Amino acid sequence: MINRRKVRETVLQALYAHQLGEYTPSQVVDTIIKKEDFSKEKELRRFAERLFFRTLEHEEELDEITSKHIRNWDIQRLALIDRLVLRIAICELLYFEEIPTKVSINEAIEIAKRYSTAKSGRFINGILDAALTDLDEQGRINKKGRGLIQKTLGN
Template structure:
């Protein structure tokens, strides 16, 4: 869905502003997300909720990502890749109506636009591994027909 992709891109930019500038969340929402999405209230609310869910649960989300980084520390990752991983993991855990394969595909496609040539494959590998573990741990709670996918290969 193009509108949700635009929302995810706005969230990526807001997370980047938060990561680099350490500003107030309210100011970041007002200056980064709102101008891009102000003509669609529903999409703006989706982006705002996603951004806040990530910043409020960042420690837990980062722990999940770190578990799947072999011989790497989270802080060494490309900033855009790290932020895209946070977005997708948040959707896995907290957005029961978004299929996991959609979250993975969106992260890969946005990485192709904003990150390095190798980022799509890297993000796919980390998310596939994290999803497998989260499923084993019973932490994925998706509702609706066909919403649970265990793997997505780009």
């Protein structure tokens, strides 16, 4: 059974391949995202493609948000996996109204723990908490439907 965590991991792999290889986004989608067996779950494949393309489309903005919250450190010096996980999570915070912010952050932490260093989970959590607070204060977090769950749980 494929779930959204597996989809996010696939998107991470696709972004990693795109970053390091000389492939077009469409080639990456064809070889990595479409290779996954989403056949029974068309909604999950659409989510994977939307997340991949939207993360690429807003890469510069997502990196600027991350850079604002890493003190005395250049974003290019971050581990590539951490940088990509942060891009995916911040993209979800900003551009996926139906996904609760806590879900995006928790998923990013778990994926970072699995694919990056031992300290990555705490690092990702700190950056995303600071980014969420900042984006929320700027009025840039707009959640609808299920995405509102966090607001109704007292946060």
